[in-house]
Structures are given as structure tokens and as C-alpha cells.
């Protein structure tokens with residue numbers, strides 16, 4: 001019942017957004033709203049704000065006029081799939097690394113005092129801005145048949161953004177069992193490992209689920225942005241830039257990959273929500289599900 | 290090992306416990322506490338809150354170590370007894386793992402100690418019957434009342450058939466009706482298992498109803514004021530009728546007097562309260 005209401009509200013939100021778009025386009029002046037020389041609200045011309053129907057129509061047409069060009073929407077879907085795959089890899093790597101770091105910090109006090117400041121500081125280094133460097137470092141990596149690929153640089157940057165919330169969330173979760181539960185484990189005479197496995201890990205789930213959600217958002221944003229700064233083609237990030245360049249002649253086209261990026265975000269959020277449902281038995285005493 | 294120490298479940302000798310305090314010095318929670326508990330004996334620790342009942346129980350359980358004196362459990366050090374799983378334990382807060390069902394909670398100690406799945410299941414079913422939770426095996430703790438949760442905690446403490454049960458105000462959070470029913474059931478369980486019990490409470494009738502002996506303690510520092518024999522018969526005599534018995538009331542008064550009656554100790558207790 002609650003889930004149905006959520007879905008209905010979601011749909012209502014999308015419809016409202018569409019109504020706002022078309023309503024603003026119909027009512028606001030074509031040159032937008034200016035205060036002095038500053039435009040505070042966008043222009044409503046067809047070049048700046050195409051009709052929703054135009055965008056949809058454009059998505060069904062081929063990508064280019066060249067013969068055999070596939071419909072735009074399939075190209076966007078393919079690019080979205082490419083991006084979501086990289087984001088998924090980044091998420092998995094980030095979650096594993098974050099979980100391991102948190103485990104290390106939970107196991108050894110010294111590791112916590114040594115690592116935690118670096119974990120926090122890590123997020124002040126904008127690795128995305130260093131994308132060309134990452135690409136260069138990557139190109140130096142060879143062993144055996146293994147060669148560093150550009151998509152790996154993208155995944156590295158995205159997982160760098162994803163691991164942070166997981167390490168912090170898991171660390172808090174591992175520390176969350178009540179003293180009485182820890183006493184109980186001690187009374188059972190079990191050591192760190194079994195206490196970790198049977199008590200700390202399950203108890204961390206309520207802290208972990210929001211962290212996994214954040215990690216997914218970070219992985220998606222990281223992937224899309226890193227695609228652009230690394231210059232990796234094939235994903236929606238790159239496609240947004242490419243199509244924007246043809247914006248003046250074909251204004252509706254550039255909206256398709258933007259919707260693709262939104263789709264990637266929704267898929268990621270949906271996947272984590274499913275994971276949260278699968279873990280529901282560990283979340284029984286969460287107030288809000 | 291001597292004959293007599295082999296029969297002892299717990300032996301506490303001249304035990305003191307000082308907790309380090311923030312401003313130097315320390316809080317003396319227990320001082321020169323000595324008490325022996327025989328195998329199969331039910332002993333209650335009673336006293337005003339803060340008198341060190343929980344501390345004493347935690348020392349016996351080796352959840353904390355004494356500052357002075359020695360504790361032996363079944364003739365071994367408290368640490369060894371903990372390692373050997375010689376006791377079962379239950380606290381005021383049932384302390385069930387919320388993600389585990391009733392059955393899985395009861396199986397927890399067995400699982401941690403590597404008991405196989407089938408044996409675990411069989412034992413859990415047995416215990417679920419024993420504590421009267423027949424239909425609730427697959428429920429989660431949040432679906433149970435406080436009394437039922439406490440039954441699960443007791444079943445869990447019995448899982449490995451310990452010869453010693455340590456219980457820290459297990460019925461402290463229950464309403465009076467539930468509490469009396471649980472007391473009757475605990476008396477029955479104890480008769481069936483023959484385990485020695487160290488039972489912390491601050492209810493006088495509860496202590497009298499359940500115990501062979503009641504240890505009365507005074508606060509700051511925690512000391513044993515008096516040890517009273519209840520002489521209310523064996524475990525099989527702890528029926529509801531006992532609660533109406535004249536001898537029962539006589540023992541309740543005796544414990545109450547030991548707690549408040551003695552003017553010197555009463556003055557000490559008041560002094561401690563107002564400090």
C-alpha cells in the first residue's frame with residue numbers, strides 16, 4: 001500500500017515537471033526574464049527549450065542523416081548501458097574497498113587513528129579534476145597481457161567517490177551493537193572474528209543501506225563526469241558533450257542523452273532499493289524503512 | 290582438588306572491585322565480598338541500586354575482573370569457566386538480536402560453538418517448548434511482548450545446559466502479573482535443570498520466593514550485610530500457594546529488616562544516598 005502510494009507520487013512528480021516545463025514555455029517571454037543585463041530565468045525559444053513532443057519525436061528519429069543510422073533512442077540506451085556498467089563496477093569496487101577499510105579500522109584501534117583522517121581528507125582531493133593524470137598513470141600500468149584501459153580510469157575515479165560513504169557508514173555500523181550484545185559474545189567466549197561476523201556486520205546494515213545509496217549516486221555522477229574529463233566515448237557523459245555541440249542546428253537531440261543520464265541514475269537507485277529490500281530482516285528496528 | 294570445592298558452583302573470596310574514576314581515586318563498587326554458592330543452589334543478591342549486584346555478577350561471569358580477591362567457578366578460574374561455557378547468562382534487557390527469529394536467537398550460542406544444524410534445531414525446539422513459546426519460534430523479537438522476549442533470553446541461557454545460571458534482574462522490566470508468572474516458571478525450570486542460579490533482583494518477595502539463600506548487600510562500598518537462609522523447601526515447593534504462606538511472609542520481613550532494619554546500616558545507606 002505504502003509502496004503503491006510512493007510509486008503514484010513519483011509518477012505525479014514527473015507529470016508535474018512536464019506540466020511546469022510546457023507551462024513556463026507557453027507563458028514566459030521568449031527572451032526569458034531579465035533583471036538588468038542578467039538573465040534570471042531561461043529563454044523559452046524552441047532552441048533553448050524544445051517541446052516535450054519534439055524531444056520525443058527526435059528520440060525516435062535516426063541519430064544522423066547518414067544511411068543506416070540507428071534511431072536516437074537505441075543509441076542513447078546503448079550509451080546508458082555502457083555508463084551503468086562502469087558505474088556498477090565502480091560501485092562494487094568502492095563498496096568492497098570501503099567495507100575493508102572500515103573492517104580494518106574496527107579491528108585495530110591504531111588503524112582507525114591512522115586511516116580515518118586520510119579517508120576524510122581523500123574526499124577533498126578532487127580526483128575528477130586530476131582525470132588526465134589518472135589516465136596517464138594508468139597508461140603506465142602493464143603486466144603480462146593486462147593493459148590499463150581508459151574505462152578503468154573512469155571506474156577508478158568513480159569508485160574513489162563511492163568508497164567514502166561506505167567506509168564511514170560501515171565503521172559507524174560496526175560500532176553500533178549494544179554493550180549488552182558485546183557482553184553476550186564475550187560470555188560465549190568468542191573472539192573478534194565471530195563477533196564481527198555474527199554481530200557487527202548484521203548490526204551495521206541499517207547504517208550501510210543509506211551509505212550504499214550514497215555510494216551509488218557518487219558512482220553514477222563520478223562515471224558520467226569522468227567519462228567527459230577522461231574523454232572516454234561510448235557512454236552518456238561523452239554523448240551529452242558531443243550532442244551539445246550540434247545544439248544550434250538540432251536542439252532537441254541533446255536532450256536525449258540527458259534523459260539517458262537520468263535513466264542511469266534511476267536504475268542505480270532502483271538496484272540499491274532492491275538490495276535494501278533483500279536486507280530487510282536486518283533493518284527491523286529502523287524507524288523509517 | 291578437595292571434595293568440598295568440587296561441589297561448589299561459585300566461590301567468591303574477599304573480592305573487591307574499584308572502578309577508576311575520572312578525577313583520580315576511584316569508585317569502590319565492592320569491598321571484601323565473600324560468598325560460596327553450592328552446586329544446584331539458588332542464591333539471590335538483593336540490595337539498593339548501586340550496591341554492586343551487577344558488578345558482582347559480571348565478575349563471576351568474567352565480563353570484568355576483580356581488583357582484589359579471587360573468584361572460582363566449579364573449581365576453575367572465572368576466565369576458564371567462561372571459556373568452557375560453564376554458565377548461561379541473562380540480563381534485564383533481553384538482549385535478543387533483532388534480525389534473528391526466536392529460534393535463531395536461541396540457537397545463537399550453539400551456532401557460535403559449532404553445533405551442527407540438526408542438533409541445533411532439535412535443541413531449540415525443545416527449549417521453545419520448555420519456556421512455553423510453542424507457536425512463536427519463527428517470530429522476530431519485535432513481534433513479542435517483554436515477557437515473551439525474556440522467555441527467549443532464558444531459553445537462550447539454557448541452550449547449552451549449563452550447571453550455573455547468572456541472571457541480572459531478568460524480570461526487572463516486566464509488569465507485576467507477568468513477573469509472578471515468570472517467577473513460577475523459573476522455579477519450575479530450575480527444578481527441571483538442577484542448575485545453580487545466581488539471581489540479581491531488588492524485589493524482596495521475588496528473592497524470597499525463588500531462593501534457597503538471599504544475600505543482602507549495602508551500598509558504597511558494596512558489602513554483604515547478611516546472608517539469610519529461606520528454608521522454604523526444595524524447588525518443587527515453589528508454587529503459587531507459597532506466596533500466601535505465613536513462613537513466606539516471615540522470610541520477607543526478615544529480608545526487609547536486613548535491608549532497612551538495622552539502624553547503623555540504614556544510616557549508612559541514607560548517608561550514601563544524600564551524598
Ligand SMILES: Nc1ncnc2c1ncn2[C@@H]1O[C@H](COP(=O)(O)OP(=O)(O)O)[C@@H](O)[C@H]1O
Pocket residue numbers: 308309316317318336337338339340341342343344345
Ligand atoms: N563500568 C563502570 N565504571 C565505573 N563505575 C561503575 C561501572 N559499573 C558500575 N559502576 C559503579 O559501581 C557501583 C555498583 O554498580 P552496579 O553493580 O551496577 O550496582 P547495582 O547492579 O547493584 O545497581 C555503582 O556506584 C556504579 O556507579
Ligand SMILES: [Mg+2]
Pocket residue numbers: 342343344457
Ligand atoms: Mg544492576
